[in-house]
Amino acid sequence: xxxxxxxxxxxxxxxxxxxxxxxxxxxxxxxxxxxxxxxxxxxxxxxxxxxxxxxxxxxxxxxxxxxxxxxxxxxxxxxxxxxxxxxxxxxxxxxxxxxxxxxxxxxxxxxxxxxxxxxxxxxxxxxxxxxxxxxxxxxxxxxxxxxxxxxxxxxxxxxxxxxxxxxxxxxxxxxxxxxxxxxxxxxxxxxxxxxxxxxxxxxxxxxxxxxxxxxxxxxxxxxxxxxxxxxxxxxxxxxxxxxxxxxxxxxxxxxxxxxxxxxxxxxxxxxxxxxxxxxxxxxxxxxxxxxxxxxxxxx
Numbered sequence: 001x002x003x004x005x006x007x008x009x010x011x012x013x014x015x016x017x018x019x020x021x022x023x024x025x026x027x028x029x030x031x032x033x034x035x036x037x038x039x040x041x042x043x044x045x046x047x048x049x050x051x052x053x054x055x056x057x058x059x060x061x062x063x064x065x066x067x068x069x070x071x072x073x074x075x076x077x078x079x080x081x082x083x084x085x086x087x088x089x090x091x092x093x094x095x096x097x098x099x100x101x102x103x104x105x106x107x108x109x110x111x112x113x114x115x116x117x118x119x120x121x122x123x124x125x126x127x128x129x130x131x132x133x134x135x136x137x138x139x140x141x142x143x144x145x146x147x148x149x150x151x152x153x154x155x156x157x158x159x160x161x162x163x164x165x166x167x168x169x170x171x172x173x174x175x176x177x178x179x180x181x182x183x184x185x186x187x188x189x190x191x192x193x194x195x196x197x198x199x200x201x202x203x204x205x206x207x208x209x210x211x212x213x214x215x216x217x218x219x220x221x222x223x224x225x226x227x228x229x230x231x232x233x234x235x236x237x238x239x240x241x242x243x244x245x246x247x248x249x250x251x252x253x254x255x256x257x258x259x260x261x262x263x264x265x266x267x268x269x270x271x272x273x274x275x276x277x278x279x280x281x282x283x284x285x286x287x288x289x290x291x292x293x294x295x296x297x298x299x
Contacts, residue, residue: 067079067080109193110191111191111192111193111194112128112132112191112192113128115128115192115193115194115195115204116128116131116192118195119195119202119204123248123249125248125249125250126249127249128192131192131204131290132190132191132192132206134290135190135206135208135239135241136187136190136208138157138239138292139187139190139208139210139237139239139295140185140187141153141154141157142154142157142158142166142292142295143182143185143212145166146166146170146180146182147179147180147181147182147183149170149173149174149179151163151166151167151170154166157291157292158291158292158293159242159291159292159293161293162292162293162294162295177218177219177220178216178217178218178219178225179216179217179218179219180214180215180216181213181214181215181216181217181229182212182213182214183212183213183229184211184212184213184232185210185211185212186210186211186212187208187209187210188209188210188211189208189209190206190207190208190209191206191207191208192204192205192206192207193205193206193207193238197245200244200245201242201243201244201245202242202243202244202245202247203240203241203242203293204240204241204242204243204290205238205239205240205241206238206239206240206241207236207237207238207239208236208237208238208239209234209235209236209237210234210235210237211232211233211234211235212232212233212235213229213230213231213232213233214227214233215227215228215229215231235297236297236298237295237296237297237298238294238295238296238298239292239294239295240292240293240294240295241290241291241292241293242290242291242293243289243290243291247288247289
């Protein structure tokens with residue numbers, strides 16, 4: 001009789017742990033604010049990560065933050081300890097494996113050929129190699145603009161909405177006399193992930209993995225305020241590009257460095273509203289070619 005009660009209590013505790021874990025993961029998903037990322041999206045944490053054999057990962061940094069937000073410091077800490085115990089026991093049974101946060105180099109499924117073939121059904125001149133090369137260039141330009149705090153570098157490549165968001169983020173750094181330096185960027189891979197038509201827009205998603213040095217300094221003293229200038233960060237990004245339905249790839253013009261207005265051909269000098277200074281055409285809306293509408297880091 002006593003043994004039966006003990007067994008029942010074990011089942012209750014196990015069910016409780018599972019419920020808490022599910023509540024926590026749901027809380028993490030529902031409470032994360034997704035921003036278009038450039039630099040300073042690492043949160044500069046070296047906390048450990050648990051990853052299941054099925055690819056589900058648990059970042060302890062996010063876990064602590066969300067638990068404290070949902071339940072308060074003391075209850076959150078208690079729940080966190082319970083979850084850690086549960087994960088450690090699961091790890092010992094082989095259900096989870098531990099990873100250093102910055103050593104997760106899992107590469108997503110490469111859909112490049114399937115996506116490019118789908119695009120060529122409506123745009124025969126589309127080249128996956130040229131587009132991927134251009135996407136890498138856009139990524140590098142954005143990182144350069146972020147580090148140099150110069151919106152003119154970014155403007156030709158971004159939609160108005162994304163440019164406004166990045167400008168606001170850059171203004172915040174300037175206001176606080178900080179510089180987010182991003183150096184020694186090495187792009188490991190870049191693939192086409194997905195393509196779809198959404199209303200009057202064609203939407204092409206690119207997955208990119210890069211290694212970089214990412215840290216924050218005081219603009220006056222150059223003192224390091226956040227992160228480690230000698231640490232390599234491994235980052236996965238999703239870059240979303242849009243263009244108007246019906247726009248075709250033009251050989252020798254599309255998917256190259258934006259140095260000339262695609263409408264009038266003049267050397268590109270773009271205002272903050274995305275206008276060419278010569279013909280006043282709005283050239284960063286996707287009317288003439290692909291434009292970056294979102295960039296988000298994925299863990």
